[in-house]
């Protein structure tokens with residue numbers, strides 16, 4: 001298995017961590033896999049682990065690129081763990097939101113080449129993670145991607161919106177966010193939400209092929225360019241992290257929002273019965 005032999009190096013215990021990191025020291029490419037079955041929903045622990053993993057990779061001078069993927073078949077990530085937002089306490093909400101902010105700042109601001117291998121559904125927070133990478137390859141077929149927050153009766157924060165604006169432009173973002181639109185891979189490709197759509201089995205090989213192009217570019221020049229393109233959006237959150245966390249906790253605590261989330265959770269459960 002990966003991680004058991006040279007040139008791989010692991011930052012997590014294989015098969016145990018909720019965020020598994022395999023670092024190939026020969027290629028300088030790390031693969032980070034979300035591993036929280038059944039749907040890789042992002043709770044406080046996963047987001048904390050992800051933030052730490054990204055920080056370690058950024059500090060590892062042998063690492064030049066990172067592929068963000070899933071260890072759970074059929075799912076990239078179901079987004080934020082709704083149970084972190086439903087009937088939670090204000091203190092837990094703030095801690096949860098800080099962990100999300102830090103993981104996102106680490107990903108969007110990463111000096112590495114970052115690529116999302118989207119081999120499954122990717123709603124809301126899952127879409128945010130994918131959009132925050134430099135390049136996205138998505139599996140063709142039944143999977144969907146998008147920021148569906150309004151469908152849950154919640155609102156995508158300004159920095160989710162900023163990342164989407166930078167990815168697909170103003171008009172498509174306005175439609176996507178108001179409607180809470182979820183897109184098939186082909187639809188996502190047509191609006192620029194993903195960069196390539198291939199059959200499921202070809203997602204990883206396609207990512208690896210694309211990485212070869214990106215890694216031909218000298219790191220210093222690419223990193224300066226990436227930083228310049230993303231700085232404004234990163235600084236906007238950095239300058240108001242605490243205010244944003246407090247706003248989240250207050251908003252989520254509203255009765256009307258709790259009712260919407262309760263109804264959404266019930267609808268997820270009903271779908272199954």
Ligand SMILES: CCCC/C=C\CC(=O)SCCNC(=O)CCNC(=O)[C@H](O)C(C)(C)COP(=O)(O)OP(=O)(O)OC[C@H]1O[C@@H](n2cnc3c(N)ncnc32)[C@H](O)[C@@H]1OP(=O)(O)O
Nearest residue numbers: 038039041078079080081082083121123124125154155268
């Ligand atoms: C101010 C607020 C800002 C907030 C910003 C971001 C918000 C978010 O990210 S909110 C999360 C939005 N996510 C979704 O709406 C996705 C909901 N899930 C689905 O649509 C499906 O589960 C999915 C298509 C991802 C996968 O479908 P299936 O493979 O058929 O799985 P199930 O639907 O059977 O789900 C299994 C199990 O997981 C629970 N689940 C699903 N998603 C979440 C989630 N995001 N958080 C917590 N739990 C989730 C689902 O209810 C099932 O639970 P059980 O019934 O107990 O088995």
